[in-house]
């Protein structure tokens with residue numbers, strides 16, 4: 227199957243509405259792919275905390291990002307992991323919520339980021355934490371969902387493996403300053419989970435935080451199959467075979483030796 231990561235530029239001088247249209251058109255350009263992935267909080271920028279309340283939107287058919295991404299998935303005929311949005315939940319709280327659409331434009335899954343970044347500031351102060359790990363089954367296999375800072379918490383990935391994930395999808399707005407951590411942890415989670423890793427980060431710079439880019443497709447042996455070389459806007463595509471997950475787990479059965 228073909229997977230395509232859209233490493234979009236998120237710069238604060240581009241209005242949110244025009245970036246939303248641009249994202250929809252980038253997705254439409256990927257007709258023929260099986261799965262397309264966008265980064266974390268690409269509408270506003272993961273570090274543009276001051277703007278979160280103003281862009282917060284419901285996950286509802288008429289929410290602007292839900293509507294645009296459902297339409298783009300349908301037009302392109304692809305499974306779309308639409309990265310994440312600042313969700314305003316019915317009770318008023320904000321969540322960092324990832325959305326997955328099927329090729330008919332239906333919302334197939336949502337995942338509210340469990341580990342919020344910022345310690346006692348930024349996202350951690352403004353947003354509520356999700357509580358449920360999430361997977362989504364699609365024709366080729368099962369995706370496990372996580373978001374950015376979640377990558378630092380291997381226990382979440384163990385839960386996703388136990389739930390049957392064969393590919394882990396991690397949208398991010400990871401800062402360039404810790405780009406080595408991003409690449410290292412993405413590979414580590416692929417190796418320890420014996421899963422594909424689809425790690426899609428933003429490009430550009432917003433709120434004075436240059437982004438890491440370096441989006442990557444990593445196989446269950448930890449080999450990098452495709453990777454953006456930098457933090458420019460890039461389309462990263464790869465052919466993957468989810469059957470390799472079972473092969474790697476059978477030929478090198480470390481997951482069977484888990485004790486805890």
Ligand SMILES: O=C(O)CCC(=O)C(=O)O
Nearest residue numbers: 272343374375399400404
């Ligand atoms: O863990 C990190 O270094 C970055 C995490 C982050 O930027 C985020 O979760 O938005």
